[in-house]
Amino acid sequence: MASFRKRGQNWEYRIVFIDRQTGKQKEKSKGGFRTKKEAQLAAAEEEARINYFGFAENGNERVDHFFADWLEIYKKPNVKPITYSVQERNVRLNILPRWGHYRLKDLTRNEYQKWINELRGRYSEGTVRRIHSIFSTAMNDAVHEFQIMRENPIQKIKIPKQVDKSNKVAYFTREQLERFLESVKTPMKNAKYQHSIQYYALFTLLARTGLRIGEALALTWEDLDFDTKSLTVNKTLVYPLNSQPYLSTPKSKNSERTIKLDDSTIKLMRRHRINQIEVCLMYKNYKPAKDNIVFHQHDGRWLRTNVVREYFKEVCKRADLPVLSPHALRHTHAVHLLEAGANIKYVSERLGHASVKVTADTYLHVTKKIEDDALALYERYVQN
Template sequence: MASFRKHTNGSWEYRIRYKDRKSNKYKEKSKRGFKTKKEAQLAAAQVEMEIDYYGFAEDGDEKTDTYFESWLEIYKKPNVKPITYSLQERNVRLNILPRWGDYKLKEINRNEYQKWINELKGHYSEGTVRRIHSINTALNDAVYEFRILRENPVTRINIPKDTMTNKVIKFFTIEELNKFLNKIKEPQKKSKYQHSIQYYALFSLIARTGLRIGEALALTWDDINFEENTLTVNKTLVYPTNSTPYLSTPKSKASLRTIKLDENTAHIMKKHKINRNEVVLKYKNYKRPETNIIFFQHDGRWLRTNVVREYFKEVCKRAGLPILSPHALRHSHAVHLLEAGVNIKYVSERLGHSSIKMTADTYLHVTKKIEDQAMDLYLRYTSI
């Protein structure tokens, strides 16, 4: 029921008392500044109708930083993988709150938000911008779960597409890859554990299988069947910054896979297994791990992903190659398979991609080359 009163400055105010269905408590909503009582009555009638429909009055006065803290704790932390939560928390902390943290939820403006997204696209890839756009999910929960907003102001925001230059992937040619692997085998005088061939085995394995670095570091000897020369991927190593590493399920269901090892790679892994035992015996401070993990540091724990990346860069420098990351070995494997004429469906399954389209889109320059070659073959055949 609405009540009205006129202030000394001549303006009118409405005040509505109602029972909030969410909390089951009585609340009030008021607004002043109307020139006439009629204007106040019309505005109050609209609000009463909306309260009757939605069961609550729109407020949105909660600060964005306060809201996101609740959203992460209540709706995300219990329901997603720790690594996913870590990425979402980092995204909120580093991207969303610096820009929107001082805003009230109701102050987030669609046009202003779209402009911000457009600006982000000038600095990040399309995928990164989409991850930053997780504010959309949070505001949906503000509408449908927390019931503190009537509508989400950032639904159906346009994320600018990547251009071809944005989507260029980095990989080694066959010649560069061989140069890289040969450089690792060269003995280093200053190396503390010169007898170890661990990094040669690790990088050879990734380059010949297309494994993600986390999948490779999580492997145990039980995952390799030397009789059939196959390797099973059923876990990944997550190494959060300043936190304890842990094993998690792979990136997607498609990432659960068993792939074939070529004879040379299988031979390298057999040699690495023997070498691991030799290294533990040769160096007094080298510990055998409690589990049968394939790759481990001198204290018996998993190899650290940041250490692997730094070593990779050092080898690139020594070999006079572009300074890439270990993920370039995965890209290299995919590109080399496609250039060799291997069926794209096989390549997609071997990489653990969720769809063939993802593989085709990622390696567009190669698949385009294959299409052109196929068309040339067709034209030659039909012109006979």
């Protein structure tokens, strides 16, 4: 509640409020206003800030209290559920165990940099960058949005680089991919539905299109156009840990795309559609797909991403191949396209990357080879 008084020629406001952190009564006052109206307007603005943000001033807010409100009130309503899930998980598992008991003003750049260096000993460069990005964004909000800190104490932090980039992208060679897909054709010995070719269709589609696993599992038969031999990507399946799956928009604007399919993939998808019906008729507890989805569990619901990953690993072991993840099929498709001489812009658009630069940076070892081959061709040309 604000009160006002005139001191000499100027007006002053005084606001009494309860500190959310300590539960004690506090007050804030400011003078120097020429008129009472100016003091009232300034007081109203300050009261709104106190009531709206609810954070302790001058960096006295504890890190765990700050992140609890920052996530729930300011992030959750404004980002995709999957984005919020990733941020909340990183805060809970990585940030709070180390920094939760600190006050914001006690954070120091040196101590934080040491922690970042320690994280790089356990996590990849990308994971550490993600954790740091969440923390730094929160601190920027503390400075610029909530005005409870003067500056961000963790600016200009150095993330140790990946020392060995040779294994950055995991993919199958052409021979390995052929062996992998040949192995998928034969169902696992303990598989309940031996007649199903679903995993063969799924992994082949991933390998021939470069789809992300979430994009593939979200597909419905309406997304496939057998006449034009194309596939439309306009959604992705999100399967959070210990939560219900849901459909979301694709990863980026460029991820919404239409992909051309080769004849053998079209033929296989036709077979899979017929096979779905056959399996439902053959096994009593195998239900038809809900919402006309292309890949589904025996109860008709979306396939679980963790189940797909485990099946993929088992196939890798059976085929005596490196044990990778389904995402390796996306890399495999990209690498094979580039090695075949496909234009990098085309590959970028087919994968749904945000930019050509992302594609070039991701597949640097391949694009470098293309560059060297092109230069060799040029040298032979000018010498003849």
